[in-house]
Amino acid sequence: MMKTNKNIRTLAELKTEIQLLKVDYKQKGVQLKYDSKAYINQFSLSNLIKKYATPSGFLKFDEKTNISSKIMSIVLPMIMNSTLFKGSGLVTKALGALVSGKVGKSLDAESLSGIFNMIKSFFTGRKAKTKNEVAFVDYGIPPDSETY
Structure with a gap:
């Protein structure tokens, strides 16, 4: 945990600092929940099977x-x-x-x-590979367009 010294001089600065700390606390809580779910899912039965059943x-x-x-x-x-x-x-x-x-x-x-x-x-032998010829494709102006 980082310790920061801030010079708070007014009541408004104190309230904004409290709000910032609350928002930071909630964000860290959400991130901790997300990280803990990812960590637990890493050791779930399905992931262990996927990892070691090869x-x-x-x-x-x-x-x-x-x-x-x-x-x-x-x-x-x-x-x-x-x-x-x-x-x-x-x-x-x-x-x-x-x-x-x-x-x-x-x-x-x-x-x-x-x-x-x-x-x-x-x-198994090698099968003769046949090349499929590509039909002519025209990417120009479509015939029913209104451009002349």
Whole structure:
């Protein structure tokens, strides 16, 4: 709260200052109600569902915790060792696990969905895009106007 010293010399100045303070008090009360409603609505059930019920919301709680990258850093080396490096030696499997673990940490839900959509687009095929020709449009003077 700011403290201001005002030199009030007459009764009229005092009454105007009181009115100004009452108006300021009411405005701050209205603003406080508005801000408190917005704050409460921020944590309502519908807003929480909208915020966290997305594919990336399930897999990423905040900027530091990324569940999908942690899962991929564990699962990807296991898949690589059981498929690609099946007959390889210990050193090759260790290097493969190290590299695929680092790659798994860099993957998040958005990049995984992008990769999935790219692979899906290869299999769905491409439809020939046809251009619709635009009909002739004349934006000049309309024929029934009174301008000659």
